[in-house]
Amino acid sequence: MFRGITQLNLDNKGRLAIPTKYRESLIAFCEGHLVITADPAKCLLVYPQPAWEPIEQKLNGLSSFNPETRSLQRLLVGNASDVEMDASGRILVPPPLRHFAGLIKNVVLVGQGAKLELWEEEKWNQQIDDSIALKGENISPELDGFSL
Numbered sequence: 001m002f003r004g005i006t007q008l009n010l011d012n013k014g015r016l017a018i019p020t021k022y023r024e025s026l027i028a029f030c031e032g033h034l035v036i037t038a039d040p041a042k043c044l045l046v047y048p049q050p051a052w053e054p055i056e057q058k059l060n061g062l063s064s065f066n067p068e069t070r071s072l073q074r075l076l077v078g079n080a081s082d083v084e085m086d087a088s089g090r091i092l093v094p095p096p097l098r099h100f101a102g103l104i105k106n107v108v109l110v111g112q113g114a115k116l117e118l119w120e121e122e123k124w125n126q127q128i129d130d131s132i133a134l135k136g137e138n139i140s141p142e143l144d145g146f147s148l
Helices: 020-030 049-061 067-076 095-101 121-129
Strands: 005-009 015-017 033-038 044-048 081-084 090-092 106-112 115-120
Touching: 020 033, 020 044, 020 049, 033 049, 033 067, 033 095, 044 049, 044 095, 049 067, 081 090, 095 115, 106 121, 115 121
Parallel strands: none
Antiparallel strands: 005 106, 015 090, 033 044, 033 081, 044 115, 106 115
């Protein structure tokens, strides 16, 4: 559903205009209801609400006795915020999540299939520069035989 990179700006209130290429499908799929949460990479994940709900159920179904699992539950579920697109196709990124990801003005929205990633532009550029995949080092065994 989502692919590509879009450079955007947050306004002074922390609102983000969803690119027009996604608006109609988001309105049809989830009536503009989205969930934004924190990602361990210090970006934000933006899901249509129906796509987020099974993920949240799976996370909540995991044992909270494992410290790593509990930490992930706290990060993803604990930071999840419901947001709704306004009539202009904008969403308000909650202040705690903006702070977590270091979002001030210049941001990048990156399509990742069923979700979007929202990055502070400089962090995104650094992440791309540091990408293992681009350097060809330490490629995961599950990618053996994968070709573009």
